[in-house]
Amino acid sequence: MYVAGVDIGSLTAKAVVLGEDRRAVLSRALVYTRWDAAAAGWAALGEALADLGAARSDLARVVSTGYGRRKLDGSDANFTEIVCHARGARFLEPATRTVVDVGGQDSKAMALGPDGKVADFVMNEKCAAGTGRFLEVMAHALGVDLAEFGALAVGVADPARISSTCTVFAESEVVSHVASGRPRAEIVAGIHEAIAARVASLARRVGVRDAVMMTGGVALNVGVVGALERMLGHSIAVHPDAQFAGAIGAALLS
Amino acid sequence: MSEEHGQRREIRSAVAYQKLMGRYYAGAKSAGKDGRKVAWITSGGPVELLHCFDVIPVYPENHGAMCGATRMSVPLCEVAEERGFSRDLCSYARGDIGSAITKGGPIGGLPRPDMLICCTNICGTVLKWYEELSRLFGCPLFILDTPFVRGTSSEHAIAYVEEQMREYVAFLETHTGKRFDEALFEEVAAKSIRSISLWREILACSEHRPAPMNCFDAFIHMAPVVTLRGTDEINVYYEQLLAEMRERVQAGISAVPEERHRLLWDNIPIWYEMSALSGLLASLGACLVADTYTSAWTFEQVDVADPMRTFALAYTEIFLNVNLERMVDKAVALAERYSAGGMIMHSNRSCKPYSLGQYDNAKAFTRRTGLPVLILEADHTDSRQYGRAQAEERIRAFVETLV
Numbered sequence: 332m333y334v335a336g337v338d339i340g341s342l343t344a345k346a347v348v349l350g351e352d353r354r355a356v357l358s359r360a361l362v363y364t365r366w367d368a369a370a371a372g373w374a375a376l377g378e379a380l381a382d383l384g385a386a387r388s389d390l391a392r393v394v395s396t397g398y399g400r401r402k403l404d405g406s407d408a409n410f411t412e413i414v415c416h417a418r419g420a421r422f423l424e425p426a427t428r429t430v431v432d433v434g435g436q437d438s439k440a441m442a443l444g445p446d447g448k449v450a451d452f453v454m455n456e457k458c459a460a461g462t463g464r465f466l467e468v469m470a471h472a473l474g475v476d477l478a479e480f481g482a483l484a485v486g487v488a489d490p491a492r493i494s495s496t497c498t499v500f501a502e503s504e505v506v507s508h509v510a511s512g513r514p515r516a517e518i519v520a521g522i523h524e525a526i527a528a529r530v531a532s533l534a535r536r537v538g539v540r541d542a543v544m545m546t547g548g549v550a551l552n553v554g555v556v557g558a559l560e561r562m563l564g565h566s567i568a569v570h571p572d573a574q575f576a577g578a579i580g581a582a583l584l585s
Numbered sequence: 586m587s588e589e590h591g592q593r594r595e596i597r598s599a600v601a602y603q604k605l606m607g608r609y610y611a612g613a614k615s616a617g618k619d620g621r622k623v624a625w626i627t628s629g630g631p632v633e634l635l636h637c638f639d640v641i642p643v644y645p646e647n648h649g650a651m652c653g654a655t656r657m658s659v660p661l662c663e664v665a666e667e668r669g670f671s672r673d674l675c676s677y678a679r680g681d682i683g684s685a686i687t688k689g690g691p692i693g694g695l696p697r698p699d700m701l702i703c704c705t706n707i708c709g710t711v712l713k714w715y716e717e718l719s720r721l722f723g724c725p726l727f728i729l730d731t732p733f734v735r736g737t738s739s740e741h742a743i744a745y746v747e748e749q750m751r752e753y754v755a756f757l758e759t760h761t762g763k764r765f766d767e768a769l770f771e772e773v774a775a776k777s778i779r780s781i782s783l784w785r786e787i788l789a790c791s792e793h794r795p796a797p798m799n800c801f802d803a804f805i806h807m808a809p810v811v812t813l814r815g816t817d818e819i820n821v822y823y824e825q826l827l828a829e830m831r832e833r834v835q836a837g838i839s840a841v842p843e844e845r846h847r848l849l850w851d852n853i854p855i856w857y858e859m860s861a862l863s864g865l866l867a868s869l870g871a872c873l874v875a876d877t878y879t880s881a882w883t884f885e886q887v888d889v890a891d892p893m894r895t896f897a898l899a900y901t902e903i904f905l906n907v908n909l910e911r912m913v914d915k916a917v918a919l920a921e922r923y924s925a926g927g928m929i930m931h932s933n934r935s936c937k938p939y940s941l942g943q944y945d946n947a948k949a950f951t952r953r954t955g956l957p958v959l960i961l962e963a964d965h966t967d968s969r970q971y972g973r974a975q976a977e978e979r980i981r982a983f984v985e986t987l988v
Contacts, residue, residue, distance in 0.1 A: 398974065413982035437975065449986040451951075454979055457962050457972050536944075 332391040333357070335379070336582030337406065338415065338575070339364060339372045339399030342435035342463060343548065345578040346375035348383060351391055353583055358382040359575050368399025392585035396577050398436070407585065413441060413452050415580030420544045421447045422579055423570040428540040431530055431559070431567070432576070433549035435463040438530050442537040451537045459498040461529025463549050468498055469522045472505050473515060481552035484520035491521035501525060520554065527558035534563060544568045546576035594840055596802055598826045605822050606808055613641045614696050622699040622761060625718065627711045629881075629903050630704035630729065631750065631896050633815045636773045637766060638757045642702075643695050644812055645718075649677035652684065653856030653966030655691045662967055664689070675935040676967035678714040685721055698724055700760050702753070706731040706906040708938045727756045731901040735908045738901050746897040774892035777815035783823035784810040785883040790830040791874045792923050795839030796847065797830045800873035801863040802840060804854045810882045845870035846987050849919055851877045851946075852931035852939050853965040858973070865977055869984045875923040877904060877915060909942045913949045920954050926987055927957045929980070934964040959983040 334353060338345045347359045360378035364371040372395065380386060395406040396415040403409070412432070420430040421443065430441040438461050441452040455461050459468075470477045484490070491508045493501050501522075508518045526549075534543075543565045549555055550573035560567050572579065616623045624635050628646040635642045652658045653676075661683030662676050668686075670679050680690075688694035701724060703715035712728065719726040729749050732742040754765050787806070790797050798806075806826060813819040833839075848866075850873045855862065866873065886899040904915065916928060930947060933940045947958040959979060964970035 398978070411978060411982035411985050414985050437978075451957060452982065452986065453960075454975070454982075457970070457975060 334392045334585040336578040337372045337395045338577035339397040344371035344375040346379045347578040368402040372403045394581040394585040396581040415577045419576030419580030426542040427544045429543040432547040434547040440533040481554040484554040487520035493521040493525040523554035523558045531562040625698040626702040629707040645681040658966035701726040704729040773815045780814035795844040796874045797833035799840040803879040807879045841867045841872040844872045847874045849928040855963045857968045875919045
């Protein structure tokens with residue numbers, strides 16, 4: 332038998348399958364959420380199970396998290412992303428005391444106690460700046476694929492200045508940088524700095540303590556991670572499964 | 586999961602409350618016909634003197650709360666915005682100006698004022714807001730200025746406010762044509778002290794575990810102490826409510842079924858979201874047992890032997906007119922008295938004096954009590970400033986981390 336965690340976010344749904352001993356992630360899958368959260372959650376889980384040659388009947392427990400978590404009929408329990416990301420981050424890096432999670436529509440910073448429990452957390456204000464959505468909008472404005480966005484800015488010495496206050500205004504700033512002939516890599520680097528500045532202020536609010544781990548899809552963007560490391564003066568651990576941290580946490584809580 | 590079953594238990598006295606407030610507003614609306622005068626007054630203003638002159642006090646802020654709770658504020662705010670009032674201005678002020686112009690809202694607007702009483706102890710916005718009303722209605726405005734208090738009030742500050750209380754009396758004599766009756770003032774003061782102490786006792790019932798009422802109940806049942814303190818009707822009503830709460834304590838009846846978490850609330854309610862938030866918290870087994878808002882009308886300084894001076898002191902030292910350290914002291918004291926396990930702070934875009942400093946207050950509160958704080962961004966009546974999904978997610982996460 333297996334256990335599963337499903338994290339249905341605003342942009343993507345992630346599922347992981349663990350053995351019943353909950354010691355290792357055996358398979359994982361990610362699909363776009365689109366308009367039907369439950370369907371996306373089950374689709375991701377279906378893919379993860381198929382990788383193992385397993386079926387839903389092989390699952391002892393399914394726990395969901397993320398914005399769509401309560402839509403997943405048939406899950407055994409659900410928890411908010413805060414506790415799931417904290418739990419998942421500790422699983423990926425047991426020394427974690429600070430978790431920064433940047434997802435599609437919100438970003439959060441969590442301070443964990445020595446026992447791994449959430450001691451404090453803050454989430455972004457009612458604003459998309461500092462979230463994955465910000466990157467998405469900017470990638471679209473620059474005609475760059477989101478997956479390549481991070482690498483584009485590596486080695487840039489003079490990032491363009493982008494206001495970090497508002498996604499809509501920042502987009503028009505990007506357009507004016509483009510119009511003035513600024514190299515694309517410098518604009519991309521500026522965008523990374525802008526999002527990192529927002530996230531850094533969240534992290535400082537809960538207090539940054541090593542080890543710092545970044546979770547969520549934006550953790551895969553080396554440009555944002557690098558900018559955030561410089562701003563916080565701490566190195567940031569990123570695990571290849573960073574995007575699955577919430578789903579892993581949910582599976583561990585099953 | 587008992588989420589579907591999370592419901593607030595209704596308070597029996599609510600029927601009497603509806604009647605009381607209905608009579609009050611009906612009386613205010615027919616004041617002109619009855620040959621009585623109406624004053625609009627700020628929520629922290631000294632209302633007792635109005636009762637001495639048989640002037641009916643009407644509160645734009647209470648009316649704002651009604652507009653908010655009935656989700657009628659936004660179109661009224663838009664009327665003010667179209668006239669050039671900034672969206673950064675308090676939504677009570679915008680909504681009130683919108684309602685004054687259009688007569689919009691759940692009761693068709695407030696009755697036209699014969700005079701305006703503005704006390705600056707709650708914020709600086711009221712000054713310009715009431716000046717605007719004074720221009721709009723062409724009626725006299727009295728401004729009572731209360732110096733900000735750091736630590737304790739200075740002697741000269743109290744003397745300054747007491748002097749203005751006497752000017753306030755002279756203002757009322759001029760505009761009502763009546764003579765000030767000191768004996769009547771003492772009588773009203775005694776009744777006001779009674780109203781306030783009844784309200785204090787009602788709130789104190791929630792020190793009991795489980796709490797017989799929660800803040801959502803208090804947000805509703807506070808209206809009489811704000812609007813009618815110093816009158817007989819309110820005291821009769823509060824005696825009834827207090828008896829009901831004591832009965833609940835005796836019988837172990839809780840406001841929230843399965844009370845597992847006891848939390849404090851800071852700031853004005855999110856009026857348009859009362860029922861959703863109340864249901865959500867109840868479903869999570871969380872009870873808001875006390876708050877810094879409804880307890881603002883529990884001041885203890887008034888002495889019937891020297892009402893003018895002691896009211897001056899009480900109105901100067903209200904919660905929004907004191908320094909952050911005193912605000913934290915109050916939250917810490919509430920946490921102890923009510924055995925709270927955390928605090929939810931509403932960062933209210935409208936109310937700057939209440940919201941400025943909340944991050945520092947939260948830190949100091951956690952340092953002193955070891956209790957966690959959640960800060961929620963919203964606005965007391967402008968629902969355009971509120972994101973329900975985001976707010977609910979934060980509340981759920983907060984309650985989960987309390988376990």
